[in-house]
Amino acid sequence: MKFLLDNWMLISVALVSGGLLLWPVIAGATASGLSTAMAVQMINREKAVVVDVCEPAEYAQGHVGGARNVPLAQLEQRLPEVVKNKALPVILVCASGARAQRAVATAQKLGYEKAQALAGGLKAWKEANLPIEKA
Structure with missing residues (x-):
């Protein structure tokens, strides 16, 4: 638990980065039509x-x-x-x-x-x- 409290900023950056990397996959799945x-x-x-x-x-x-x-x-x-x-x-x-x-x-x-x-x-x-x- 101490690790999470001490490194909350690094963890939040990692989560945001992961979300941004997954965004094209998520957006592509909802886009209608054929590439x-x-x-x-x-x-x-x-x-x-x-x-x-x-x-x-x-x-x-x-x-x-x-x-x-x-x-x-x-x-x-x-x-x-x-x-x-x-x-x-x-x-x-x-x-x-x-x-x-x-x-x-x-x-x-x-x-x-x-x-x-x-x-x-x-x-x-x-x-x-x-x-x-x-x-």
Whole structure:
């Protein structure tokens, strides 16, 4: 007990340091969406289909390579035409990730159980220096 009282400052610094080191792990677990690294892995290993839910004008300015454009407003009608195999993983992308999160709910309602949004959207994709295409 004397050790704890004599070294309370060192112990508190150690606890705060440990908490700060664990913060990215805790924050990553609560962040919704798929990281860019996991998305690339799914595209390469599991033949994931990338669906861009941006408007056609945004899509033309730049999109993930090989992505198919289905605007969010048309997703319920057109997704079954674009991705016929519901067993394949579907990665939904938009400019920042917000629309893609809403699109996940629609895709899952249609039976695409492996649908996930790209966390951070196209912005995160560009920040990771991954290739984009322009139409």
